[in-house]
């Protein structure tokens with residue numbers, strides 16, 4: 001490989017925040033046997049269960065049944081998409097990324113139907129990051145002239161940091177897994193959307209450890225992502241089993257975007273972003289140098305300066321054991337996190353004993369480091385929504401501090417585990433001339449426990465469900481084919497694992513049917 005110079009020689013000006021570019025890898029249940037709080041927890045569950053039907057009955061409108069969700073999943077769905085690249089760029093010193101409803105430019109390999117990569121569509125990532133393995137597959141290192149500059153960026157996450165190369169402006173295009181034909185794994189390129197003239201961060205083939213590729217806000221700001229959790233997609237790509245909702249992407253002005261009546265308003269912050277741009281190398285004055293005008297940073301949301309905007313939820317209320325933390329405006333909505341995260345400060349505010357977690361999760365972050373995070377089930381978490389707030393009870397959260405693009409730390413991360421039983425439209429926006437970003441959602445119909453197939457369930461627990469259950473046997477919320485619906489035990493305390501406890505519950509509901 002030609003890139004063997006060490007990073008410390010190289011200009012590194014820009015730091016990408018990757019709160020977010022995390023791959024959560026394993027769930028470790030904390031010791032529970034002599035936990036003195038267990039009885040109290042069970043009481044809390046019973047109280048919550050008893051409370052819920054009363055609250056529902058008291059609500060006047062029929063849609064109200066959808067706004068209280070008890071015991072959401074511990075680990076949510078994964079936002080898998082495919083990504084491919086072209087050479088499409090604008091002229092020198094034209095810095096803006098240009099959204100496109102179809103592929104433009106020339107693919108970087110002769111067989112784009114098979115040379116795509118799998119990435120996470122990650123509204124919590126401030127830039128696009130492509131792993132070295134995926135970059136090799138996509139042909140990013142094989143171009144003439146070179147598509148990779150000699151500039152690097154540092155990206156920093158929950159803890160630690162790593163480096164990546166900055167690419168020349170190029171075209172980046174994505175689609176959901178449903179664009180991949182499940183038998184031959186050939187990609188149908190007819191429904192790809194993306195952007196041209198975007199610079200990305202590229203992992204080093206020698207020095208960077210394996211990590212996931214992520215498509216971040218520089219594209220999601222221009223898109224509506226439609227998540228159908230009632231249509232799960234399973235494929236096996238490069239011997240890795242992947243499960244994701246059916247996700248389709250549209251430019252924001254596309255009339256085909258479905259609309260749901262329930263909305264969570266989002267804020268693109270820090271405020272003041274006007275476009276998606278890379279930051280050019282203004283220090284190289286020789287117009288014949290290959291560095292002249294080349295990106296110094298990958299493309300990010302940019303105002304007066306590069307900003308890395310993310311989507312914030314403007315108001316979140318949390319409560320636990322009589323304590324509250326109200327009207328918090330520092331939570332981001334992150335399709336790249338399958339867990340919901342609260343900061344240590346909010347954990348302390350809620351009276352959580354940070355030395356005595358109810359469960360622990362080992363997380364692998366983009367830098368390749370593993371950290372262990374304490375997890376808790378908190379009494380309630382409520383998100384601002386119209387026409388009604390969305391309320392979750394007995395909510396599994398992990399406690400971690402993550403950097404905020406506004407400076408300081410995030411209050412937390414709202415992850416996909418809260419939205420397993422919803423169809424969603426994640427609408428970007430917030431730049432000048434765009435509507436404000438928002439999530440639109442509809443709750444899937446209530447289903448009986450263990451009715452996990454086909455799709456969101458068919459009202460009976462039978463062989464189809466057993467096949468779906470068996471296909472995720474002994475997986476956990478780290479697994480790329482994780483199915484949160486198969487995690488049905490312990491009751492009201494899903495533990496992020498599919499094991500004998502879940503099988504016992506499955507057996508209990510075998511051949512059960514839902515009331516019509």
Ligand SMILES: [Ca+2]
Pocket residue numbers: 451452453454457458459460461462464465
């Ligand atoms: Ca079924």
Ligand SMILES: [Ca+2]
Pocket residue numbers: 486487488489490494495496497498499501502
């Ligand atoms: Ca379980």
